Amino acid sequence: MDYLILVNKKNPIPKNFCPDLVISDNGKMLEKSTSESFLCMKSAALCNGLKIKLLSGYRSPEYQENLIKNGIIGRISMGMTKEEAEIDTYKNIAPPYCSEHNTGLALDIVTEEDDDVYDEFDKTMEFRWLKENAQRYGFILRYPQNSIEITGYIYEPWHFRYVGKDLARAIEGSDKTLEEYLTYCE
Numbered sequence: 001m002d003y004l005i006l007v008n009k010k011n012p013i014p015k016n017f018c019p020d021l022v023i024s025d026n027g028k029m030l031e032k033s034t035s036e037s038f039l040c041m042k043s044a045a046l047c048n049g050l051k052i053k054l055l056s057g058y059r060s061p062e063y064q065e066n067l068i069k070n071g072i073i074g075r076i077s078m079g080m081t082k083e084e085a086e087i088d089t090y091k092n093i094a095p096p097y098c099s100e101h102n103t104g105l106a107l108d109i110v111t112e113e114d115d116d117v118y119d120e121f122d123k124t125m126e127f128r129w130l131k132e133n134a135q136r137y138g139f140i141l142r143y144p145q146n147s148i149e150i151t152g153y154i155y156e157p158w159h160f161r162y163v164g165k166d167l168a169r170a171i172e173g174s175d176k177t178l179e180e181y182l183t184y185c186e
């Protein structure tokens with residue numbers, strides 16, 4: 001299992017990539033080690049009085065395709081032209097095989113009361129704890145502030161990626177995005 005796999009809008013997942021998926025928190029699927037680490041992290045957060053939940057884990061490429069279709073339809077119904085709707089949708093949603101969620105290694109994490117992701121998640125105690133501690137469980141904050149030019153994504157305080165404990169510490173310590181870290185290590 002390649003926990004350092006780079007998946008973004010320019011690097012689709014190889015078609016033979018086949019994660020070992022298990023049902024994890026909140027009925028969502030994750031890759032096996034990713035799930036085990038997340039559950040450990042969730043217990044540790046709870047020991048600190050913080051309740052986090054897995055809002056979104058593994059998504060199939062087919063599901064990703066539907067997200068794109070519905071994103072375009074929704075934007076057209078809000079008054080955008082087809083072209084504007086497509087551009088805006090692809091800015092916010094990855095094409096099939098280009099989303100980290102298709103690997104089973106990516107997680108959208110929110111507080112127990114939340115039903116969706118939101119920018120102000122980074123104002124919560126839960127986020128502050130995750131920012132301090134996630135790397136100890138093998139997770140990195142994948143789309144930090146001001147890195148859209150490199151990652152292709154806006155700031156997503158809820159989106160974490162499993163890379164394993166050693167690498168998570170190294171990447172967090174380097175203050176680099178996964179893209180920069182991998183180029184730097186080549």
Ligand SMILES: [Zn+2]
Nearest residue numbers: 106107108159
């Ligand atoms: Zn995500």
